Amino acid sequence: MRTIGVALLGLGHVGGGVVKLLAENAAAIEARLGARIEVRAIAVRDPGKGKRVVDVDKALLTTDIDAVVRRPDIDLVCELIGGTTEAKAAVLAAIAAGKHVVTANKALLAEHGAEVFAAADAAGVDVYYEAAVCGGVPIIRVLREGLASDRVEQLWGIVNGTSNYILSTMTETRRAFGDILKDAQQLGYAEADPTLDVGGGDARHKLAILASLCFGSAIDCDAIAMDGIDTVEPIDLDYAEKFGFVVKPLVIARDHGAQIEARVHPAFVPANWLLADVSGAKNAVYVQSYALGPSLYYGAGAGMLPTAMAVVSDIIEISRNMAMTTRPARPRPREARPLMPLADIRARYYLRFGVHDQPGVLGQLATVLGAHRVSIQTVVQDADREPVWVVVLTHEAREGDVRAALAEIDRLPAVRERARVIRIAS
Amino acid sequence: MRTIGVALLGLGHVGGGVVKLLAENAAAIEARLGARIEVRAIAVRDPGKGKRVVDVDKALLTTDIDAVVRRPDIDLVCELIGGTTEAKAAVLAAIAAGKHVVTANKALLAEHGAEVFAAADAAGVDVYYEAAVCGGVPIIRVLREGLASDRVEQLWGIVNGTSNYILSTMTETRRAFGDILKDAQQLGYAEADPTLDVGGGDARHKLAILASLCFGSAIDCDAIAMDGIDTVEPIDLDYAEKFGFVVKPLVIARDHGAQIEARVHPAFVPANWLLADVSGAKNAVYVQSYALGPSLYYGAGAGMLPTAMAVVSDIIEISRNMAMTTRPARPRPREARPLMPLADIRARYYLRFGVHDQPGVLGQLATVLGAHRVSIQTVVQDADREPVWVVVLTHEAREGDVRAALAEIDRLPAVRERARVIRIAS
Numbered sequence: 001m002r003t004i005g006v007a008l009l010g011l012g013h014v015g016g017g018v019v020k021l022l023a024e025n026a027a028a029i030e031a032r033l034g035a036r037i038e039v040r041a042i043a044v045r046d047p048g049k050g051k052r053v054v055d056v057d058k059a060l061l062t063t064d065i066d067a068v069v070r071r072p073d074i075d076l077v078c079e080l081i082g083g084t085t086e087a088k089a090a091v092l093a094a095i096a097a098g099k100h101v102v103t104a105n106k107a108l109l110a111e112h113g114a115e116v117f118a119a120a121d122a123a124g125v126d127v128y129y130e131a132a133v134c135g136g137v138p139i140i141r142v143l144r145e146g147l148a149s150d151r152v153e154q155l156w157g158i159v160n161g162t163s164n165y166i167l168s169t170m171t172e173t174r175r176a177f178g179d180i181l182k183d184a185q186q187l188g189y190a191e192a193d194p195t196l197d198v199g200g201g202d203a204r205h206k207l208a209i210l211a212s213l214c215f216g217s218a219i220d221c222d223a224i225a226m227d228g229i230d231t232v233e234p235i236d237l238d239y240a241e242k243f244g245f246v247v248k249p250l251v252i253a254r255d256h257g258a259q260i261e262a263r264v265h266p267a268f269v270p271a272n273w274l275l276a277d278v279s280g281a282k283n284a285v286y287v288q289s290y291a292l293g294p295s296l297y298y299g300a301g302a303g304m305l306p307t308a309m310a311v312v313s314d315i316i317e318i319s320r321n322m323a324m325t326t327r328p329a330r331p332r333p334r335e336a337r338p339l340m341p342l343a344d345i346r347a348r349y350y351l352r353f354g355v356h357d358q359p360g361v362l363g364q365l366a367t368v369l370g371a372h373r374v375s376i377q378t379v380v381q382d383a384d385r386e387p388v389w390v391v392v393l394t395h396e397a398r399e400g401d402v403r404a405a406l407a408e409i410d411r412l413p414a415v416r417e418r419a420r421v422i423r424i425a426s
Numbered sequence: 427m428r429t430i431g432v433a434l435l436g437l438g439h440v441g442g443g444v445v446k447l448l449a450e451n452a453a454a455i456e457a458r459l460g461a462r463i464e465v466r467a468i469a470v471r472d473p474g475k476g477k478r479v480v481d482v483d484k485a486l487l488t489t490d491i492d493a494v495v496r497r498p499d500i501d502l503v504c505e506l507i508g509g510t511t512e513a514k515a516a517v518l519a520a521i522a523a524g525k526h527v528v529t530a531n532k533a534l535l536a537e538h539g540a541e542v543f544a545a546a547d548a549a550g551v552d553v554y555y556e557a558a559v560c561g562g563v564p565i566i567r568v569l570r571e572g573l574a575s576d577r578v579e580q581l582w583g584i585v586n587g588t589s590n591y592i593l594s595t596m597t598e599t600r601r602a603f604g605d606i607l608k609d610a611q612q613l614g615y616a617e618a619d620p621t622l623d624v625g626g627g628d629a630r631h632k633l634a635i636l637a638s639l640c641f642g643s644a645i646d647c648d649a650i651a652m653d654g655i656d657t658v659e660p661i662d663l664d665y666a667e668k669f670g671f672v673v674k675p676l677v678i679a680r681d682h683g684a685q686i687e688a689r690v691h692p693a694f695v696p697a698n699w700l701l702a703d704v705s706g707a708k709n710a711v712y713v714q715s716y717a718l719g720p721s722l723y724y725g726a727g728a729g730m731l732p733t734a735m736a737v738v739s740d741i742i743e744i745s746r747n748m749a750m751t752t753r754p755a756r757p758r759p760r761e762a763r764p765l766m767p768l769a770d771i772r773a774r775y776y777l778r779f780g781v782h783d784q785p786g787v788l789g790q791l792a793t794v795l796g797a798h799r800v801s802i803q804t805v806v807q808d809a810d811r812e813p814v815w816v817v818v819l820t821h822e823a824r825e826g827d828v829r830a831a832l833a834e835i836d837r838l839p840a841v842r843e844r845a846r847v848i849r850i851a852s
Contacts, residue, residue: 021575021717028642029575130572136718138572145571146556146564148458149447149738216454274703274724284722291447291735292562295725296710298700299718309717312575 001030004319005073007041007099009065009090010080014104014131015042016053017308018078018315025312035319041068043090053304069094076318078311079103088112095119095127100322102314104131104307110205110221113212126321128314133206134159134283136306137299138313143213143287151290152214154254156425159206161281161301162190162197163229163249167266168279171246174234189281200226200249200264207251210285211262215255218336219262225342227265236352236422239391240268243350243378246276250425259340268350268424274298275425343400348377348424351394351402353409354387354417361414362390368412372405373397387416393424427456430745431499433467433525435491435516436506440530440557441468442479443734444504444741451738461745467494479730495520502744504737505529514538521545521553526748528740530557530733536631536647539638540762552747554740559632560585560709562732563725564739569639569713577716578640580680582851585632587707587727588616588623589655589675593692594705597672600660615707626652626675626690633677636711637688641681644762645688651768653691662778662848665817666694669776669804672702676851685766694776694850700724701851769826774803774850777820777828779835780813780843787840788816794838798831799823813842819850 006022008015022029022037030036039060047061062068069077069090077094081087084107091108092115094101101120103109109116109129120127130140134157143152158164162184169180181198184190196202208221229249240247245268254261269276274296278284283301288294300306355361366376375395382389394402406419432448434441448455448463456462465486473487488494495503495516503520507513510533517534518541520527527546529535535542535555546553556566560583569578584590588610595606607624610616622628634647655675666673671694680687695702700722704710709727714720726732781787792802801821808815820828832845 017717025575025577028577032574136576137721138568141572142564142568145743146567146739147735148742149451149455150562150735151451151454272703274700277698277700277703291443291731293726293729293732295563295723297721297723299721303719305717306719309573309576309715313572316574317571 002035004035004037004075004322005040006037006076006078006315007043007068007071007074008039008078008080009043009068010082011042011044011052011056012080013053013304014307014311015080017304018080018311019054019056021305021308021312029316033316033319037315037319040073041071043068065090066093069099070097074099075322076100076102076315078315079105080311081105082107084108084111091116092119095123095125098123098125100126100318102128102311102318104129104311106132106202106205106209110208113209114218126318128318129209130314131307131310133209134285134297134299135301135303136309137283137285137297137301138310139210139285139297140213142297143210147287147289147292150292152255152287153290154288155210155214155252155285156275157207157210157251157283157285158248158275158278159251159283159285159301160197160203160249161283162194163203164278164283165189165281166198167229167232167247167249170232170234171237174237176234177230177232198230199228203249203251203264207253207262207264210251211253211260214253215260215337216335217260219260220339223339225263225265229266231420232266232422233420235389236350236420239350239352239380243268243393244271245269245424246271247422248275248278252425256340258337260337261340261345263342263345266422268422270425273425343398343403345399346396347399348396348426349394349402350422350424351392351406352420353390353392353415355390356414356416357383357386357388358414361388364412364414365390365392365409368408369394369405372401372408374402374405396426428461430461430463430748431466431501432463432504432741433469433494433497433500433502434465434504434506435469435494436508437468437470437478437482438506439479439730440733440737441506443730444506444737445480445482447731447734447738455742459742459745463741463745466499467497469494491516492519495525496523500525501748502526502528502741504741505531506737507531508533510534510537517542518545521549521551524549524551526552526744528554528737528744530555530737532558532628532631532635536634539635540644552744554744555635556740557733557736559635560711560723560725561727561729562735563709563711563723563727564736565636565711565723566639568723569636573713573715573718576718578681578713579716580678580714581636581640581711582701583633583636583677583709583711584674584701584704585677585709585711585727586623586629586675587709588620589629590704590709591615591707592624593655593658593673593675596658596660597663600663602660603656603658624656625654629675629677629690633679633688633690636677637679637686640679641686641763642761643686645686646765649765651689651691655692657846658692658848659846661815662776662846665776665778665806668806669694669819670697671695671850672697673848674701674704678851682766684763686763687766687771689768689771692848694848696851699851769824769829771825772822773825774822774852775820775828776848776850777818777832778846779816779818779841781816782840782842783809783812783814784840787814790838790840791816791818791835794834795820795831798827800828800831822852
């Protein structure tokens with residue numbers, strides 16, 4: 001039986017899970033694949049470290065990534081280091097040495113995907129990355145193979161588990177963002193530095209990967225507009241519920257032909273959407289495609305075994321592909337289309353204004369909004385407090401117009417607090 | 427550029443959709459695949475028929491299936507005839523001639539899958555069948571490849587769109603089954619003979635395919651216990667809502683090791699499950715697996731373009747595989763494990779009894795249930811009518827015990843109507 005030699009770079013939680021799953025499923029994988037998968041080297045920072053997630057043969061451990069990725073008995077390199085410096089160098093070195101690569105590294109692919117895939121094409125090797133987006137949910141495989149004959153028009157995703165956990169818990173308890181974050185950190189659901197999760201950066205990486213795959217275009221990840229969930233207040237959740245919405249941390253992408261719309265922000269999601277029921281740390285992606293219409297993919301977006309499962313499924317598929325003598329072309333970004341400027345996107349908006357309790361304020365707000373072509377669908381005034389909340393749900397409007405109107409409104413003498421803005425998903 | 431020759435058997439809605447998608451996406455498929463896919467023959471019953479779903483070159487049409495599946499310029503045969511007689515002969519002839527096969531035929535695979543796959547193994551060809559279960563939702567690919575390194579423990583599915591449409595509409599309107607069915611037939615959502623859909627036979631075919639794939643065992647499709655949705659009455663939907671459930675047409679499968687549990691029936695689904703929100707004609711499968719935990723796959727289970735999309739994605743994947751010189755082993759049923767007898771399955775039950783309005787009846791019911799180890803969780807009596815409804819939700823009980831108790835209860839003089847039974851999903 002043929003044996004595929006695998007090197008793991010990194011032996012943290014996901015790496016440990018990969019070792020565990022490969023060992024537990026060895027017989028099933030061999031039966032299914034007609035080949036054996038063998039971990040032949042594991043690059044770690046400190047081979048002397050005592051306690052690890054799994055027991056491994058100490059003889060496999062090494063610190064020399066450069067040597068590992070060049071070893072002739074290694075067919076496939078599994079990059080689980082994270083970050084974009086060392087990981088990028090290791091992945092490019094592995095590709096240059098003719099090794100196939102499996103990676104769970106969303107930052108690497110979002111920021112340097114074009115370079116990595118071009119190198120892989122030139123070297124004739126595969127780069128698989130199912131674990132980089134939504135952990136164990138096989139969304140990459142679904143988009144690449146399941147919908148291979150379809151054309152994705154738009155997608156909405158909940159792709160950051162930490163943000164979803166925090167907003168879900170805020171929705172349940174109406175406690176403040178900071179409190180819930182502190183609890184989440186103590187429970188291990190949020191990092192000590194939560195910026196990448198709650199600020200939207202992690203979701204932006206995943207969105208760049210999804211949009212690039214769906215729309216066949218390189219995406220400038222850093223140019224994707226992003227808002228964090230840290231500005232959402234319990235009162236906004238009250239208003240969301242009142243109007244029939246749930247606040248969710250969304251990524252949204254749409255194909256506009258010449259341009260691609262992509263954005264990351266908390267959004268009012270209609271309560272009757274399936275995405276509104278995706279709670280806790282779970283992930284889901286709702287896809288609208290030409291032939292299939294709407295479809296949804298839901299599951300664990302993080303965690304040791306779910307993520308490791310996605311990595312091992314990639315290892316299995318590459319091992320299958322290795323039986324090929326000629327490689328078929330892979331879908332690669334065919335052209336780089338520009339992102340739609342944020343000012344040009346169109347959405348409905350939830351706007352919350354804190355104003356002095358005096359007559360005529362609502363008229364002033366409405367006048368400014370109207371002058372900027374922002375049409376009001378619903379208005380609620382909660383006058384039994386100071387400042388008075390004036391809450392507006394708009395019809396669809398251009399983001400640039402909304403921002404211009406808000407800048408003007410923020411300068412009105414009657415306005416006490418800067419307007420809070422949450423876009424409404426549609 | 428290499429060209430893959432395809433023969434279509436059948437040119438109904440799905441066949442027409444396949445022709446349409448292949449034509450519309452030709453450039454994208456070629457770029458992605460590095461090969462061209464060409465429809466070289468279409469077997470139809472009547473080549474002279476005027477109006478078709480799509481315009482095709484009349485020179486492609488033929489009635490001679492036997493000749494088509496043997497043509498040397500055909501690499502792949504796409505079976506879209508349906509049924510198990512002619513389709514089976516055609517598929518086996520194609521396999522014998524060394525052709526790969528794509529089929530959307532759930533009945534064929536559920537009833538003769540073992541024979542078809544064994545023939546394909548012997549001939550060294552692929553049989554793909556994504557369209558056979560849940561239309562365009564890529565559930566087969568997800569289970570086979572996305573979760574290749576995982577182990578499915580159980581699944582719950584809504585896999586018959588017609589039944590889901592009827593129960594969803596009954597839930598919304600509380601109109602009777604027969605009325606909604608008649609409307610559905612007029613709208614084209616249900617067949618003139620709806621037995622296969624509302625009786626559970628279609629869902630049973632799909633469940634046999636799913637369970638066989640998930641649990642690596644041949645499944646005796648005809649032995650799967652099945653109840654139709656035609657016995658559900660609006661009053662049952664009222665009680666479901668009262669207790670926090672929604673009635674859905676479910677398939678359920680569980681791996682019990684030595685045995686496999688598989689069943690098809692309407693079920694009380696907890697209202698906070700994602701499956702409870704899968705309405706209209708949509709399909710979804712909720713999978714519980716060892717590594718990933720829960721995951722859900724949702725979308726259009728039928729329709730021309732969704733189904734055709736799944737067929738074309740299979741054609742693309744086989745075309746990719748054709749670049750291989752050696753074929754990897756495919757997952758096949760490894761052993762035939764028996765189905766768990768229906769009497770041995772355990773579930774919670776909703777029981778509705780129609781009894782005479784007289785004292786002591788509830789005591790009699792409870793005594794019989796208790797004697798058969800069926801423990802009551804909740805009881806409601808609606809006494810302002812004749813017969814009085816006594817509704818019982820049980821704790822988990824053995825089906826055989828429940829049925830024995832009900833047989834005894836049905837013979838009590840105080841009982842006016844046979845008990846209605848709906849299992850509760852858990």
